[in-house]
Amino acid sequence: MLSSNPYLATIQRDLLLGLRNPGRLLNPLLFYGLVALLFPLALGPEHRLLAQAAPGIIWVAALLATLMTLDSLFRGDFNDGSLELLALSPHPFVLLVAAKLFAQWLLTGLPLILLTPVLGMFFSLTGQSIGILLLTLLLGTPTISLIGAIGAALTLNIRGAGGGALLALLVLPLYIPVLIFAAGTIKAAGAGLPVDGQLFFMAALLVLAITLAPAAVAAALKINMH
Amino acid sequence: MTDQSSQTCTLKALGLQCDRGDRELFNDLSLSVSSGQWLQICGANGSGKTTLLRMLCGLIKPDAGEIHWQDKPAHQNPVLFRQSVEYIGHLAAVKPELSPLENLRFAAILNSDTPKHKLEDALDHVELYGFEHEPAYTLSAGQQRRIALARLLISPAKAWILDEPFNALDRSGVNVLESLIEQHLQNGGLAILASHMPINLPLEPAGQIQLTN
Numbered sequence: 001m002l003s004s005n006p007y008l009a010t011i012q013r014d015l016l017l018g019l020r021n022p023g024r025l026l027n028p029l030l031f032y033g034l035v036a037l038l039f040p041l042a043l044g045p046e047h048r049l050l051a052q053a054a055p056g057i058i059w060v061a062a063l064l065a066t067l068m069t070l071d072s073l074f075r076g077d078f079n080d081g082s083l084e085l086l087a088l089s090p091h092p093f094v095l096l097v098a099a100k101l102f103a104q105w106l107l108t109g110l111p112l113i114l115l116t117p118v119l120g121m122f123f124s125l126t127g128q129s130i131g132i133l134l135l136t137l138l139l140g141t142p143t144i145s146l147i148g149a150i151g152a153a154l155t156l157n158i159r160g161a162g163g164g165a166l167l168a169l170l171v172l173p174l175y176i177p178v179l180i181f182a183a184g185t186i187k188a189a190g191a192g193l194p195v196d197g198q199l200f201f202m203a204a205l206l207v208l209a210i211t212l213a214p215a216a217v218a219a220a221l222k223i224n225m226h
Numbered sequence: 227m228t229d230q231s232s233q234t235c236t237l238k239a240l241g242l243q244c245d246r247g248d249r250e251l252f253n254d255l256s257l258s259v260s261s262g263q264w265l266q267i268c269g270a271n272g273s274g275k276t277t278l279l280r281m282l283c284g285l286i287k288p289d290a291g292e293i294h295w296q297d298k299p300a301h302q303n304p305v306l307f308r309q310s311v312e313y314i315g316h317l318a319a320v321k322p323e324l325s326p327l328e329n330l331r332f333a334a335i336l337n338s339d340t341p342k343h344k345l346e347d348a349l350d351h352v353e354l355y356g357f358e359h360e361p362a363y364t365l366s367a368g369q370q371r372r373i374a375l376a377r378l379l380i381s382p383a384k385a386w387i388l389d390e391p392f393n394a395l396d397r398s399g400v401n402v403l404e405s406l407i408e409q410h411l412q413n414g415g416l417a418i419l420a421s422h423m424p425i426n427l428p429l430e431p432a433g434q435i436q437l438t439n
Contacts, residue, residue: 002331004339013324013332020323020361081317084285089336090308096336226286 006091007099014103017076024072029111032065036119047124054123055133055186062112062137063175066144069108070152070171071164073100074221078156087225097221098214101149109141132189136182139202146213147174153220178205234261235310235384235416237282241291244277251277252437255291259432261384264407264417266425269437275420276316276389278437282418283313283387295385309337312383316390318374322363326354326373329362333377340380348379352402367394375399378406386410386417392425 002009018025039057040050077083077100086096116137120130151171155163185198238258244251251274259265269275280286282293284300284307293300293307300307320329326349334340349358352372354365362370371394378386386407392400407417408427419425 001342002328002335004335006335009332009335013321013328016328017321017323076321079317080321081315081319082321084313084315084317085319085333085336087285088283088308088311088313090305091336 006089007095010086010096010099011103011106014100015106018103018107024069025107025111028065028068028108029115031068032061032112033115033119035061035064037122040122050123051125051129052190054120054125055129055136056183057123058116058119058133059136059140059179059182062116062141063144063172063179065112066108066141066148067168067171069104070148070167073104073149073152074156078221078224083221084225087222093222094214094218097218101146101214101217104149105142105145109145112141113137129186129190132186132195135199136185136202139199139206140178140182143178143202143206143209144175146209147171147178150213150216150220153217153224156221156224178202181205233414235414236260236294236296237311237385237416237418238294238297239282239291240294242278242281242288242293243290244274244281244286245289246277255435257433257435259385259416259418261414261416262411262429263432264411264419264427264429265433265435266431267418267420267435267437268422269420270422273437275437278435279313279387279389279418279420280315283311284308285313310383311385311387312378312381313387314374314377314389314391316393318370320362320370320373322370323361325359325361326365326376327358329373330376330380334380337380338382344380345376348376349373351379352376353398368396368399371395372399372402375403375406378410384415386415388417389420390422391419392421392423 002012036058039053043049043053074083077086087093089096113134116134117130120133125133148171151167155167155170158166181198181202185195185202188195188198236258240256242255243253255278257265267275267278277286281288284293284304295307295310319333324332327345330345330349334345346358349355352375354369354372354376357365357369362373375391391403395403404427408429410417411429
């Protein structure tokens with residue numbers, strides 16, 4: 001049964017909706033796995049080459065898989081009026097939106113991270129490289145979810161395939177800083193250099209996204225409800 | 227309906243204006259509804275009924291004019307205003323994957339927590355007894371609409387703003403809703419209804435707003 005706290009209840013409700021729509025959860029996850037696995041087949045079984053390219057491939061696959069989940073983030077609630085219910089509740093809309101975004105990461109970001117060690121083995125990554133890769137994904141996937149949510153909220157009123165394409169054009173350039181720092185961290189770790197600085201940058205981007213994205217998403221959603 | 231205070235409530239709109247692009251939907255529209263009164267908003271399709279209702283509940287900002295609750299601008303105390311107003315639009319805000327009970331419980335938590343037996347009573351009242359644990363997508367359009375109506379039963383709000391509330395309801399559903407509104411008015415509530423159909427309530431409407439294209 002749902003919690004009596006409105007924010008926890010929103011998270012529980014979204015998790016429940018996600019679990020009752022397993023296809024919506026599994027599709028991006030399968031996409032992530034398949035895209036990443038196509039590369040070892042295409043590049044051939046050379047261990048060194050694979051291990052070098054792996055972090056970049058896995059990260060790009062994760063970005064694209066996240067992009068796939070964005071369109072459905074608010075679409076359902078927008079189409080059936082649930083978004084209005086949230087907006088008219090006495091509780092701050094921003095916090096309810098933040099609760100939804102957290103649930104979204106639990107449903108889409110977290111499974112990606114859990115699948116990554118398996119992919120890492122296909123690319124003959126060492127345990128240490130997989131650890132660093134997981135760390136960058138842990139700091140990076142919430143950031144790209146949050147940035148993507150802004151795009152999803154802004155393009156909510158654009159129906160059909162045009163919305164999805166616009167969303168990708170809008171959001172992918174904003175993913176570049178995260179991607180650069182993630183790749184930099186992994187490269188530095190591979191060369192035996194300290195990675196703290198890069199990780200701190202990724203953490204700073206995450207903090208920035210957590211602070212600003214919910215407000216931006218809430219504002220964009222309100223504009224679309226007009 | 228849980229709040230039985232005898233305080234009189236008033237919802238007022240002063241000089242509302244709405245422009246959609248080049249088109250002016252309405253201009254200098256004022257209305258006032260107090261406890262025990264209801265107001266009907268009529269007009270053809272596209273005349274701005276839904277826009278007006280969404281403006282009254284605060285979803286849309288008016289291009290000019292103000293909404294007052296208890297003679298104070300609603301935006302001065304948005305939390306009080308949102309607690310006082312229950313809006314049911316033509317989208318029922320019912321999640322097809324959730325059961326009626328889960329749908330109702332979530333809507334209740336967003337306002338104020340309500341014990342489970344009250345939620346069950348509310349579903350019973352709108353004749354959804356026996357369906358409370360079925361996923362809502364297995365229910366008919368009218369039954370899904372009834373889940374939204376059950377929200378009215380557990381809402382503490384004094385002002386009901388209902389957009390085409392009789393849509394998709396069968397005869398007995400219409401009766402249930404009419405008696406709900408009647409009881410709400412007797413308890414000191416007020417209601418604003420948009421409908422293109424005549425509404426059968428024992429009490430005459432306090433006014434009728436006719437929107438024209």
